[in-house]
Amino acid sequence: MGEGLAGIRVVLIDDSNTIRRSGEIFLSQAGCKVVLAEDGFDGLSKVVDNKPDIIFVDVMMPRLDGYQTCALIKNHLEFKNTPVVMLTSKDSLFDRARGKLVGADQYLTKPFSKKSLIEAVTMHTTKHSGGMEYGN
Numbered sequence: 825m826g827e828g829l830a831g832i833r834v835v836l837i838d839d840s841n842t843i844r845r846s847g848e849i850f851l852s853q854a855g856c857k858v859v860l861a862e863d864g865f866d867g868l869s870k871v872v873d874n875k876p877d878i879i880f881v882d883v884m885m886p887r888l889d890g891y892q893t894c895a896l897i898k899n900h901l902e903f904k905n906t907p908v909v910m911l912t913s914k915d916s917l918f919d920r921a922r923g924k925l926v927g928a929d930q931y932l933t934k935p936f937s938k939k940s941l942i943e944a945v946t947m948h949t950t951k952h953s954g955g956m957e958y959g960n
Contacts, residue, residue, distance in 0.1 A: 829942070830855035832949050833874055837867030837893060838882035838911060843934060847880065850938040856945065864888025868896060871903060877949045879903075880932070880941075883912040883919065891926045898927035907948035911936070 834856045836847045844860045851858045859874045861867035863885050871879060879897060883890035894908045907929040912919055915933045923931060932944055 828855070829945055829949070832856045832878070832945060833859070833876040834878055834880065834945065835859045835861060835867060835870050835874060835876040836880045837861040837864065837870075837885070837890075838880070839863055839885045840882070843882065843911065846935075847941060850941050851945065853938075854942050854945070864890070864893035864896075867893055871897060871906075875902075876906065878907045878909065878945055880909045880911055880944075881928075882934075883910055883923075891922055894923070894928050895926040909944050909948070 832855070834851050836844060836858060838844050838847070839862050844862065848858045848860055859870050859876070861870045865888055867881065881890040881893050890910055894910065897903045897906065897908055908927065909930045909932050910923045910928045911932050911934050913934045915931060920931055929948060930944055932940060
C-alpha cells in the first residue's frame, strides 16, 4: 500500500511542531517526499523551490494565514493547478466558503489521522481517482 505514493512531493505548512512532525511521519511512511514549513512565507519559498505535487496549509498561522498563502499559491501561474488542502481545527461553513474563494481544493480537520492524510494525497495526486471532485 505504502509504495503507491512513492516520489510524491508534499509541502506541509503549519506553525504547530506537533502537526508538522506527525504529518511528516505519516507521509514519509507512505513514500512521499515531505518538506516542512512553519509559516506562510517560509512555505511559499519551499513551494517554489520544491515544486510539490500537493500542498497542505494550516488556516491559522501568524504573519501570513492559510487563506492568504493559498491565494498566493493559486495566483502563481506555475502552481495554480497544484492541489491545496487546508488544515483547520475549526471546520465551519464560513471557513469552507473562504477556502473556496481562495481556491482551496479540500479541507482536512485537525488533528488528522494517517488515513485521512494519505487519502487526501491519493485523491489529489492520482489522476485516475474515482471521480471525487471538489472544485469548479
